[in-house]
Every structure is written in C-alpha cells, then in structure tokens.
Amino acid sequence: MGRDIKIALVGNPNTGKSTLFNLLTGLNQKIGNFPGITVDKKVGYCKLNNGKQAEVVDLPGTYSLYPKSRDESIVFQVLANKDNSSYPDVVVLVVDATNLRRNLLLYSQVADLKLPVVLALNMTDMAKKEGIEIxxxxxxxxxxxxxxxxxxxxxxxxxxxxxxxxxxxAIPTQVAGTDVHVLVPEAIDEAKSLLKTDNNYFALQVLHQYETLDILSADVKAGVGTIKKEHHFESSKLQAAETIARYRYLGTVLTGIVKDTGAAKKFVFSDKIDAVLTNKFWGFIIFIGILFFIFNSIFSWSSYPMELIEYAFVWLTEYGHQHLPEGLLTNLFLDGIVAGLGGVVIFIPQIAILFAFISILEDTGYMARVTFMMDKIMRKFGLSGKSVVPMIGSLACAVPSIMSARNIESWKDRIITIMVSPLVSCSARLPVYTLLIGLVVPEKMVWGFLNLQGLTLMGMYLISIVAAVLVAFVMNFLIKAKEKSYFIMELPVYRMPRWSNVAYTMYEKSKTFVVEAGKVIIAISIILWVMATYGPSDRFVEIDKKYEAIEAQKDSVQVSTLERDRAAEKLENSYAGILGHAIEPAIKPLGFDWKIGIALITSFAAREAFVGTMATIYSVDGGDEEVATIRNKMRNAKNADTGLPVFTFATAFSLMLFYAFAMQCMSTVAVVYRETKSWRWPVTQLVYMTALAYMASLIAYQLLK
Structure with a gap:
C-alpha cells in the first residue's frame, strides 16, 4: 500500500498509545516483525484531513530511550536510523495528561534526535475530573x-x-531545552566524527548502548568502545546527570502551565478499590470469583449460538450430499473439509466471550492488579514478577506470550518463563475442554448458583496454572544463573472499558482463531480424509467381498446397517486406521482408542485440530441420521471390545489432562527456538511436557475407570 507520510507512535506504557493506534487505523492494520529483529511491529494506515495516505507504526511503550528490554531498544533504533523501513517523517508522542512531567521526559529525549514531533495530550477528560488544568x-x-x-x-x-x-x-521546530554536550564534550565530539553525524544526542545514545545496537557495524562498535575507554565514560552516572538536567528543564517549562486543584483527590477512588481488590485474602477470593463468572459465562452464553452453528453445518452437509453429484470430490469437500471446519467454527462464540472478558479486564486496569498480586507468589517459586504477564497472556496464546518474555532482563527468569508458559491453558485448548466436558459433565447447578460445567472448565485452567508454577519451582533449582531480577510496574487508574475496543478485540481474535486454525484444519482434513478413505487394496477387496456375500444371503439385516458396518470396517483398515492401531498399545492404558490416537497425532500441528479430526473421522465412519452432529456422534460412539461408550468420565478427563500438559503446537516449538536461538530448549520442552501429559493421563484414567 502506498503512503505519503510515515508516522511513529511513541509513548510511555499505559498512556493509551495502542488505543489511539486502533482509533487512527481501524481495521486497516497488520502485524509483522521489525527488519532482522524478532519484535512485533504493528502497522496501520489512515487518511489525513488533507487527503494524504499515512502509514502509522505503533512502537513499543517505553519510559525512556535508555532501554530496559529488547522491545524498548527498538524505539531508539527506529528513530535514529534513516535507513530503517519504519523511520518516521513525524513522531506523534502520546502523553498522559494526568502525569505530564514524567511523560515529557521521553518527549525531551525524542525531541533531541531532531525529528518533527506532535504532542498528543491524551486523557484530558480524566485530567479535568482530577482537577488538573493544562x-x-x-x-x-x-x-x-x-x-x-x-x-x-x-x-x-x-x-x-x-x-x-x-x-x-519536515523541519523540526521544537525548542532544545537540554544541552547534553556539556556532559562529556570530548567523547561526544569524537563519536560524532566516527558516526558522521552532527547530532549530539544521537552520539551520546550510541556511546551508552552501542553494544546492543543492530544499526552499527562491528568496526564502528569497536571504535565507540575505544572512545568510551579513553574518556572513562560511566553510563550510569551520565544517565542520572542527564535525567536530572531534563527534569530541571521540564520544571521550568511546566511552571504556570499545569494547575492541580484536586491533588488530594487524585487517586483516592483507585486507592479505595485497590484496598479491596489487591488485599492478600479478599483480592484472591474476588479473582477466583471473577474467573468462575468468566468460565460459567463461556458455557451459558455460548450454548444457543453454538447449537445454531452446529446444526447449520449438519444441514449444509446433508444438503450437499443430496444435491451435489456423488463422487470422491463431493465426499472430500463435505466429509473432509466442511466437517473439519465445522468442528472449529462452532467454537467462535466461546472464543469471542473469552477474549471479550480478557479485553475488559485489561481495559479497566484490573489485569495489572492481578499481575501485582501474583508477584510475591511467583517469587516464592523462583520466578520474576514480570513472568506473570507472559503467563496470563498464555490464557490467550503461548506464542505472543513467549515473545513478550523479552521484557524480562534476567536470563534465568526469561528461560524458565518461556519453558512453563505453554503449560497455561490457551484458547486452542478451549474447544477440546468444552467438547469433552459437554459429553461427560451434566449441565446442572450446584448449591443453586454454580454451573457444574463452568466449574469444571475453571478447574482445568487452574490445574494448568498450578502445574506451570510447580514446574517453574523445579527448574529454578536445575537452571543456574547469578543475576537477580526486579519487578517495577505502574498501576493504571481504573477506567470504564472502551466497548468499541472490546468489540474489535472479539472480532480480531475470533477471526485470527478461525483463519489460523482454519489453514491447519483444511490441510489436516484433506490429508486425514484421504488416509481414512483409502487403505491397502487387498484389505478393502476382502471387506467388499465379505459384505457382498452378506447381502447375497438376503437375510433380515438392513442395508443401512450393512453400509454403516462396511464404512466402519473400511475406516479401521484404512491408512489412518493402521496408523491409529500402531500407536494404540501405547495409549490404551490412558483409556484412548485408535481413533483418539489419530487425533493426538494431528493435534501436534495445532491442538484445536482434535475437534476437526474427530469430525472428519466420524463423518467417514458413517452413522445414523439422528446422531449427525459431532457431539452426538462422539456421545454414541461405542468401544468395539466392551460395547461401552468410548468417551466415559475417566477417558474424557484423561484426555483433557493430556491436552492440558502436552506440547501440541508446532508454532510454539518454532517460536521457542527463535527466542532462545537453540534447539536445546524446545526439545527439552517437548519431551518434559509430553512425559508430564502421559503420566497425568495414566494416573487419572487408572484411578477413575
């Protein structure tokens, strides 16, 4: 897409920068990586009032151009490098009007890089409520x-x-309020000469952080290192001196500009709520209550739309079989692709509800309180408080959560967080849980107000979180490192959620779930349908001869029953059936049959493939019209040896525990390798999580059967 102007959004965390980005760009945005760096880049497009097309880049939030993490280092590297594809024509610096002095520190640093700046004074409505006049x-x-x-x-x-x-x-107009040249004039002059720049602050920043800058060549880094050594350049002291000088300048700027008539009342409301919501006892009780309400709502509110979607796909399949010409392509499309996609699309209501609640908790500021509450607990188990953010994020998806662990400075804490984050139940597990819970847990109320299915779902999520914390505790002893970590965060004031943002999040996450899962499901469904439809020709010939002989006897056996039995026997002798039977001895102690075994294999591409696999297998398997939905087919499935239901209480819980702990996500394996730059960690993760899943399932099935 062409553009006339490029804009970079810069600001402190919690200033509303991302909200402004969504407002400017609407749905016209995409996610990528900064060139050569595995850090997310959000890019969007909007039309300006003069008709120009603007490309908007949302840079990571940071308090200063001196980075505390790899994400934060991107801000300086983009703003200082004219060759970077994200280098802006204009910087829009978003500041919180309720905390102007602190926010303007970052502005003063960006202004010294000599880029055109527009200051977006956000949250002015809240500032007025708090008695702040600007x-x-x-x-x-x-x-x-x-x-x-x-x-x-x-x-x-x-x-x-x-x-x-x-x-x-295009020419910067901002007033230069701080002369950084006086801090180390000789070192800055030599660095300017080496870097071929006339910008004092750019030279000073390079002297501070040259070792981690991707924009410098090895020769230039060596030269900067020599300059630092010759002039006894002490970064920490010079950063402190610069910060003091900048705040002194900002104090003069803001004199007579900011009037705070409500200083005493400013955070009284938030403080009163925090006294309850972050209380050592009541805070956790309330958090558990909120979790239960969310999981109860996932079941209660989604049941009707899920039934509509489910029966729509059943109708589509039946209509297709009635009106499309018979043949392999029709069977592939209806029993393979449509059945597989139907198994995923049915869970859109639950995914939308889950992300709606997550968005509301983040928008209101409550999620930050949860992070704060969990900090002390995490430290007891050897994790940094910063590990809470990726682990809570894993409730949605482990991939971006593992990437967000870059904000953890301690290498040990970062590795442990990466290793345990996939244990926290993600949205891909939700379809598996809800399908199995719906099969074996009755839909009834306990004590008059607790939904048993919702309670069970919450239990699965809590089990995964406890498992992650316990594994982290063990890894804390196994992985050795000397550095200490720290956790600093700013609690935002409470606000009403922005409902348009909640709706957008529901739409975006549901679309991502369907599109990303759909790609995998379609590929797996096609492969699986072929494997389940075809097998060794000699076996299929024998089966056809057997049923032709039965039909020739013209006994009382109904033709429909014969066709169902023939389809079931062919499925069992197909390539998929042979593969399932090959692994059945290993999974039989867990209560799984060969059909579930096939789903376990396909789920290693993506966990949600379990539902699509079950839909495809039971579509190929045939069956009666009255049990046409995937849930009914699974509910009526019988064990060939015992005649009992396949999905018993013991089997369902064994299967849920396997999915709770197993590393069944190739995307997660790939991102762990990318983040750690070594196969050691993803392979270790794959092995320990699979072993944990197997043992948990084995114990659960043997105790419950």
Missing part, C-alpha cells in the same frame, strides 16, 4: 511544537490530531 497553547509555545488535546477512549480530538500531523513541517 494551558495547551502556552505549552505548545514553550515547546515549539503542536500540542493537541485528545481522549482516545472517548474518540475526541482525533480530527484535530490528524490536522496537526498533516500540517507538521
């Missing part, structure tokens, strides 16, 4: 830039911001 015109005059009051959450000031961006000159 003279925007005077602030704009003192800084020498355009300052625009906005409220991203209430969608106000957006047109004025676009107008300001469209009319920002």
């Amino acid at each position: 003279d925007v015109d005077k602030l704009s005059e003192r800084l020498g830039i355009q300052v625009v009051s906005i409220s991203a959450r209430s969608n106000s000031g957006l047109a004025q911001l676009k107008e300001a961006i469209a009319h920002t000159t």
Whole structure:
C-alpha cells in the first residue's frame, strides 16, 4: 500500500498509545516483525484531513530511550536510523495528561534526535475530573511544537490530531531545552566524527548502548568502545546527570502551565478499590470469583449460538450430499473439509466471550492488579514478577506470550518463563475442554448458583496454572544463573472499558482463531480424509467381498446397517486406521482408542485440530441420521471390545489432562527456538511436557475407570 507520510507512535506504557493506534487505523492494520529483529511491529494506515495516505507504526511503550528490554531498544533504533523501513517523517508522542512531567521526559529525549514531533495530550477528560488544568497553547509555545488535546477512549480530538500531523513541517521546530554536550564534550565530539553525524544526542545514545545496537557495524562498535575507554565514560552516572538536567528543564517549562486543584483527590477512588481488590485474602477470593463468572459465562452464553452453528453445518452437509453429484470430490469437500471446519467454527462464540472478558479486564486496569498480586507468589517459586504477564497472556496464546518474555532482563527468569508458559491453558485448548466436558459433565447447578460445567472448565485452567508454577519451582533449582531480577510496574487508574475496543478485540481474535486454525484444519482434513478413505487394496477387496456375500444371503439385516458396518470396517483398515492401531498399545492404558490416537497425532500441528479430526473421522465412519452432529456422534460412539461408550468420565478427563500438559503446537516449538536461538530448549520442552501429559493421563484414567 502506498503512503505519503510515515508516522511513529511513541509513548510511555499505559498512556493509551495502542488505543489511539486502533482509533487512527481501524481495521486497516497488520502485524509483522521489525527488519532482522524478532519484535512485533504493528502497522496501520489512515487518511489525513488533507487527503494524504499515512502509514502509522505503533512502537513499543517505553519510559525512556535508555532501554530496559529488547522491545524498548527498538524505539531508539527506529528513530535514529534513516535507513530503517519504519523511520518516521513525524513522531506523534502520546502523553498522559494526568502525569505530564514524567511523560515529557521521553518527549525531551525524542525531541533531541531532531525529528518533527506532535504532542498528543491524551486523557484530558480524566485530567479535568482530577482537577488538573493544562494551558495547551502556552505549552505548545514553550515547546515549539503542536500540542493537541485528545481522549482516545472517548474518540475526541482525533480530527484535530490528524490536522496537526498533516500540517507538521519536515523541519523540526521544537525548542532544545537540554544541552547534553556539556556532559562529556570530548567523547561526544569524537563519536560524532566516527558516526558522521552532527547530532549530539544521537552520539551520546550510541556511546551508552552501542553494544546492543543492530544499526552499527562491528568496526564502528569497536571504535565507540575505544572512545568510551579513553574518556572513562560511566553510563550510569551520565544517565542520572542527564535525567536530572531534563527534569530541571521540564520544571521550568511546566511552571504556570499545569494547575492541580484536586491533588488530594487524585487517586483516592483507585486507592479505595485497590484496598479491596489487591488485599492478600479478599483480592484472591474476588479473582477466583471473577474467573468462575468468566468460565460459567463461556458455557451459558455460548450454548444457543453454538447449537445454531452446529446444526447449520449438519444441514449444509446433508444438503450437499443430496444435491451435489456423488463422487470422491463431493465426499472430500463435505466429509473432509466442511466437517473439519465445522468442528472449529462452532467454537467462535466461546472464543469471542473469552477474549471479550480478557479485553475488559485489561481495559479497566484490573489485569495489572492481578499481575501485582501474583508477584510475591511467583517469587516464592523462583520466578520474576514480570513472568506473570507472559503467563496470563498464555490464557490467550503461548506464542505472543513467549515473545513478550523479552521484557524480562534476567536470563534465568526469561528461560524458565518461556519453558512453563505453554503449560497455561490457551484458547486452542478451549474447544477440546468444552467438547469433552459437554459429553461427560451434566449441565446442572450446584448449591443453586454454580454451573457444574463452568466449574469444571475453571478447574482445568487452574490445574494448568498450578502445574506451570510447580514446574517453574523445579527448574529454578536445575537452571543456574547469578543475576537477580526486579519487578517495577505502574498501576493504571481504573477506567470504564472502551466497548468499541472490546468489540474489535472479539472480532480480531475470533477471526485470527478461525483463519489460523482454519489453514491447519483444511490441510489436516484433506490429508486425514484421504488416509481414512483409502487403505491397502487387498484389505478393502476382502471387506467388499465379505459384505457382498452378506447381502447375497438376503437375510433380515438392513442395508443401512450393512453400509454403516462396511464404512466402519473400511475406516479401521484404512491408512489412518493402521496408523491409529500402531500407536494404540501405547495409549490404551490412558483409556484412548485408535481413533483418539489419530487425533493426538494431528493435534501436534495445532491442538484445536482434535475437534476437526474427530469430525472428519466420524463423518467417514458413517452413522445414523439422528446422531449427525459431532457431539452426538462422539456421545454414541461405542468401544468395539466392551460395547461401552468410548468417551466415559475417566477417558474424557484423561484426555483433557493430556491436552492440558502436552506440547501440541508446532508454532510454539518454532517460536521457542527463535527466542532462545537453540534447539536445546524446545526439545527439552517437548519431551518434559509430553512425559508430564502421559503420566497425568495414566494416573487419572487408572484411578477413575
């Protein structure tokens, strides 16, 4: 997509930068990686008021250009490197109007890189409620830039911001308030000469962080290292001196501009709520209650739309068989692809509800409180408080959560977090849990208000979290490292969720689930249908002869029953059946038959493939019209040896525990390798999680059968 101007969104965490990004770009955005770096890059597009097409890049949130993590280091590398594909024409620096002085520290650093800057003064509506008055015109005059009051959450000031961006000159106009050259003049001058730049602050930043900068060649890094050594360059002392100088300058800038008439009331409301929600006892009780409400809602609210989707796919399959010409292509399309996709699409309501709640918890500021509460507990088990963020994120998906572990400075804490995050039940496991729980757990209320199915689902999630913490405790003793970690976070004030953002999250996550899972499901469904439809020709010939002989006897056996039995026997002797029977001896102690064995194999591509596999296998298997839905087919499936149901209480819970612990996600394996740069960790993860899954399933089945 072409563009006339490139914009970089920069700001502290919790300033509403991502909300503004979504507001500017709407659905017109994509996710990628920064060139040569495994850090997420969010890019979107919008039209400005002058008709220009703008490309908007949402850079990682940071408090300073001095990075504490790999994600934060991206901000300087993008803003300082004109050859970077994300290098902006204009920087929109988003600041929190309720905490202007602290936010302007980052502004003063970005301004010294000599890029055109527009200041987006966000949360001005909240500032007014808290008694904070800001003279925007005077602030704009003192800084020498355009300052625009906005409220991203209430969608106000957006047109004025676009107008300001469209009319920002290519030449920086901001006032240089801090002279960093006086800190180490000789070292800065030599670095400027080496780097061929006239920017004092760029040279100073390179002196501070040259070792981790991808924008420098090996020769330049060596030269900068020599300059630092010759001039006894002490980074920590110079950073402190620079920060003091910048705050002194900002103090003069803000004099007479900010009037705080409600300082005493500012955070009273949040503090009162926090006294309860972060309480050592009541905080956890409330958190458990919220979790139960979420999982109860997933079952209760989704049942009707799930039934509509399920019967729509049954109708589509039946209609297709009635009106499409008979043949292999029709069977492949209806019994393979449609059946497989139907097994995934049916869970869209549950996925949407789950992500709606996650979005609400994040928007209101409650998720940050959960992270704060869990910090002390995590430390007792050898994890950093920062490990909470990836682990909570794993409730949605382990892949981005593992990538977010880059924010953990301690190598040991980061590795342990990466190793245990996939144990936390992700959204891909949700279809497996809800399908199996629906088969064996009755839909009834306990004590008048607890939904037994919702309670069981919450139990599966809690089991996974406890397992992750216990494995982390063991790994804390096995993995050795000297460095200590720390955990600093800012608790945002409570806010009402932005419902448009919640709706967008529901849509985006549901679409991603269907699209990403759909690609895998279609591929697996086609392969599986072929494997389940074909087998060694001699076996199929024998089966056909056997049933032709039975039909020739013209006994009382119904033709429909014969066709069902013939289909079942052919499935068992197909290539898929042969593969399933080959692994059956290993999984039989877990209560699994050969059909479940096939699903376990296909699930290593993606966990949600279990449902699609079951749908495809039971479609190929044939069956009566009255049990046409996948849930009914599985409920009525019988063990050939015992005549009892295949999916008993013991088998279902054994299977859920296997899916709770097994590493059945090739994407996760790939991202662990990419993040650790070694096959040692993903292979170790694959082995220990599979062994844990097998042992947990074995114990559960043997005790419950």
